Amino acid sequence: MDAIHTTCAYCGVGCGILATPTGGRAVEIKGDPDHPANAGRLCSKGTHLGETVGLEGRLLHPMIGNRRANWDKALDLVAKRFRETIARHGPDSVAFYVSGQLLTEDYYVANKLMKGFIGSANIDTNSRLCMSSAVAGHQRAFGEDVVPASYDDLDEADLIVLVGSNTAWCHPIVYQRIMAARAARGTKLVVIDPRRTETCEEADLHLPLRPGSDVALMNGLLAHCRREGLVDEAYLADHVDVPAGFWNALHTDHDLWSVARTCDVPPAELQRFYELFAATPRTVTLFSQGINQSIRGTDQVNAIINVHLATGRIGKPGAAPFSITGQPNAMGGREVGGLASTLAAHRGFGEQDVADVGRFWAAERMATRPGLKAVDLFRAMGEGRIKAVWVMATNPAVSLPDAGRVREALAACPFVVVSDVIADTDTGRFAHVRLPAAGWGEKDGTVTNSDRTVSRQRAVLPLPGEARPDWWIIKEVARRMGWRTAFGYDRPAEIWREHARLTAYRNDGARLLDLRDRAAIGNEAYDAMAPFQWGGAPFADGRFSTPDGKARLIDLTQRQAEDPLADWPMTLNTGRYRDQWHTMTRTGLSPRLARHREEPLVEIHPDDAAALGIADGKLARVATPQGESLFRVAHSTGQRRGELFTPIHWTDRQSTGGRTGLLPRPLVDPHSGQPGFKMTPVRIEAVTVDWHGFLIVHGEAGAPDCLWATRVTVPGGALFELAGLGDAAALDAALPRGERIEANDPARGTRRVAVLRDGRLVAALFVTRTGELPGRDWLISQLSQPQGLQVLAGRAPGAQEDRGAIVCVCFDVGVRTIVAAIRDQQLADVAAIGAALGAGTNCGSCRPALARLLATEGKEAAHG
Structure with a gap:
């Protein structure tokens, strides 16, 4: 059988895949050499997608309670209970909580049903947890949620600044593109991150700043550019609105020494960064969760954008602020209004936008104001204000902050519906109705990646059991609720055409999201659609999506970082592991992906561990005012003193510990509603076992x-x-x-x-x-x-090689094997290790670890 062109199921890079069914549920996976996002490269997760398409643990039939039901009975019940709840308590008593795992067509139908026909904006998405601060920052600065960059800019930049992004692990293909630029044209790399991660290994400079001090850092950079005469006054005059008194406020407390003290970095290193940025007009600042997942995330986004606007580093090749998303279709969800704070087609809740979208949909009862954002939505559920909720393709009982309270809210909700591919999830255990959804490899539709490239995700395998696409499930409920004509879709192409027409409807150039040239596409052309990027080169003409066409500098003041609390003296940071994804419902099925980090670790600086009597490899209890969980201890000199790091992936289905979601505070950014996962007061103590x-x-x-x-x-x-x-x-x-x-x-x-x-x-x-x-x-x-x-x-007779911890998952190469090869074969660089063992030659995400092993062995040889 010929290979099917589709897209990866994981991060927002949006890699193209060639998937070839090889019989049964088996699929051979290769990178698509013609896809603009990855040019054939895949990370470890994408490479091993074929190990995750079996039916182990799948939900294959509708379930009402613990009993199997047919589709008609399940759908009728969902429609009936939602109708009754709305009739008794009003439209704001119901909610949808959806996911960046949905395709754009799925997202569109869900958003239309809730906002256009139920009449509430209580539909939010787990993308709220990932990048909604970037959305709010774009809207404040540009007037529209537009990422003004492309992956091609990474090839043309002379300086790339990574802020709050462990790119080598979380977006490996982007990292390899950065490494290729460094090799080809000497591009400089600066990493700004409290932790010394693998991404720092090949950087020219790492600034391990104090968590929460990013605004001070970027304000200081902008003040430096202003003092050095590097602000583009002509660009500002023609294209940017500057608030009165902006510069006077900026220069207060933003000299080099004050910023170095606030950020807790050496002044000389800070000066290096400022001078490097000032001397390099072609600069891309790429940022991710470390910026977004903060109770001041939107300000941190705008601090980055301010620098680019003021220095004219936007709308030009190799010069842009670049938000890179976490989920495969977070961007598509943003385009169709998947967030509670927006309407479809990049519209807001202004009177004209509400009228236009309502008229286009012929909506019976358009929502007229934003709905509840994720944290507030589940808080309202716990308070009894949300009485029916439909959760689609996500696991909030694990992923939301203060997850214990989220579980209490789900348990108290009178009616919970869960659409998922997995039969037993932490959230699904609270469901009154579970609906079997199509998984990756069975879906058909579109996704949009981090640089606005729209790609087709195509079905590779038949739908198993009675599983159905999410768009079909939603439209069938809508039809049973009485809106048959408005939801008369028979295929994803029909939904795509409607979405594309809506982006063009009464859009006279006010919004860059305009898909009118794709609005009349036929079914065959939709099936054959090649990847394309909307928006061209945003803001290259200096015109922005605001009423006057000018961007906005945002006046930001730096708040002091929080002092440690007596009972919670340390700070918790959370994040991802290289080879796992979200709550592991997919990656957890792959034996190879499990090898790199087999257990949930709490990383702690050795000096902190020594002071607290916490041994490496033993267990420790991590506690916050919200909850506590056990973790395996890993000493790491890459941690700042006084700070901890734990992964987000483990759930009750995989471990009795590692429940990071129990720990963060349910505090959110006031503009975006994004939770602050990166700065939670915490304490840690050793746990002795028998x-x-x-x-x-x-x-x-x-x-x-x-x-x-x-x-x-x-x-x-x-x-x-x-x-x-x-x-x-x-x-x-x-x-x-x-x-x-x-x-x-x-x-x-x-x-x-x-x-x-x-x-x-x-x-x-x-x-x-x-x-x-x-x-x-x-x-x-x-x-x-x-x-x-x-x-x-416990071992084979005779001698046996101990490979040690797995470093390269793609080729199953352990640390002891690598170290032995470095010593015995006198290997001098990463390429030599690749030639000898294969390690690092596929996805490349282990290359920083290989470089670190080389450096360590070099030091030992020098002292040996």
């Missing part, structure tokens, strides 16, 4: 009942890393049936159990109180293989 161990099980298995049990997907089954208090005998309940062979060492408190069925290994349990545990790799490889007593040794 024993630790692991369990390897063939096939599916439930988690053992103990203090710490983290599930890792492995070939043929699951690995559970374990630790606990008291007697470990309760672990026997997790062992499958079969013949047991066992070895005990009471002196060391060591117990080893193998379970055989028909002579083949189906489980292995290793527990110790004081001793060391064997490696897991050989035992994992023995699952379902014929075994004898030798399995209790």
Whole structure:
């Protein structure tokens, strides 16, 4: 079968994929060399998409409570309960909470139903958690939510500034493009991030600023440019509105020494950054969650944009502020009004916009004001104001801040509907109705990536069971609620054409989002649609989407960073791991993607850990006023003193700990409503356990009942890393049936159990109180293989290579293998490691780690 051109399911880079079905649910994945976003490159997650398309854990039939139902009965019930709730309590008593995993067509239908026909704007999206501060910042500065950059600008920039972005891990293909620019034309790279991440390894400068001091940093940069005569006065006069007194306010407390003190960075390093920026007109400032996920995120976005506007570094090749989104279709959702604060087609809630959209839709009861944003929506649910909610393609019981309260709100809501691909999610457990949605590989529609490129996502596999596309599910409910004509769609192309017409409707050039040239596209042309970028080169003519055509400088004042609290003396930062995605409902199915970071770690500076008695590799309890959770400890000199980092991915389905969502405060940016995940007051303390161990099980298995049990997907089954208090005998309940062979060492408190069925290994349990545990790799490889007593040794007879922790997931290369090759073969650079072992030659996201290993080995050799 020929390869199908589609797009990746993960981040906002929007990579093109060639997917070839190879029989059953198997798919071969390659990068699309003709797609403008990635030119054939894929990161580790995209490379291993084929491992995640099986039906393990899938929701395949509508469910009412715990009973299977047919589609008619489930849809009728959803429509009936929403109708009744609206009739009794008004349209604002219902809500949708949707997702950047939806396609643009799905998003459009959901937005139209809620805002145009139900008559409420209570539809928000998990993209609120990712980039809504960028949206608000764009709207304040430009008059429209437009990203004024393209990936091509990275190729033409002489300086790239990464702010609050671990690009090497979170957007690896963008990072590889940056590295290619450095190699080809000597592009300089500055990374501004409190943590020293892998992205910093090949940077010319890293500024580890104090969290929350980004406005001071950028205000100081702008003040420096002003003092040095680098502000483009002509550009400002012709194209930018400057508030009265802007410059006087800017120069207060923004000299080099004051800014260095506020940001807690060395003045000399700050001066290097300012001089490098000032000397380099072709500068792209690329920013992501570290800027957006703050209670002052919008101001931080506008501080960056201010610098670019004032120096004329916008609308030119290689010069732009560039917000890079987290989700595959966050941008498409923004285009069709997926946020509670906007209407479709980049319109707001002004009287004329409401009238225009209502007229276009022939809407019966248009929403006339913004709805509840994500955090407020679930707070209103907990207070009893939201009485029916429909959650689509997301898991707010894990991902929202103060997730314990979110669960309480879902439990209290009279009617909860969840559309999802997975049968058992943390949110789905609160659902009265669960609807089986199409997953990646089964969907058909469009997505828009971070640089405004629209691509087709095409179905590769047939719909399994009774799963249906999200747009179909939504329109069927709408029709049952009485709006048959307005929701008479039969295919995604019809929805696309309507969306495109709406972007052009009464748009006389006021908005750059204008798809009129695609509004009459036929079904065949839609099916064959090649990637295209809307908006051209935004603002190249100096005209912006404001009434007077001028951009706006935003007057910003720096608030002092919060002082540590006596009971919560440290600061928590949260983020992503390289090979995992959101709450792991997809990536958690891939054995390879599990290898890089098998457990949720709390990263802490070694000096802090020493002062608190927290050992590397042991367990610690991280607590905030909102909640607490356990994490495995990782000492990291890349952490600032007084700060912690935890990943966002683990849920109750994978671990008894690692629940980062329980910890952040439900505080939001006043302009965007985006939660401040990056600065939570926190404390940490060591947790002492009586024993630790692991369990390897063939096939599916439930988690053992103990203090710490983290599930890792492995070939043929699951690995559970374990630790606990008291007697470990309760672990026997997790062992499958079969013949047991066992070895005990009471002196060391060591117990080893193998379970055989028909002579083949189906489980292995290793527990110790004081001793060391064997490696897991050989035992994992023995699952379902014929075994004898030798399995209790935990390793193969004779010598065996210990690969160490996996560094390169694409080629399954461990750290010990890499270090040995560097030493034995005298490898001198990353390319040589690639030639010898393959590591770093596919997606490249491990290249910073390889560079660090080279540097470490070089230092040891110099001292050896």
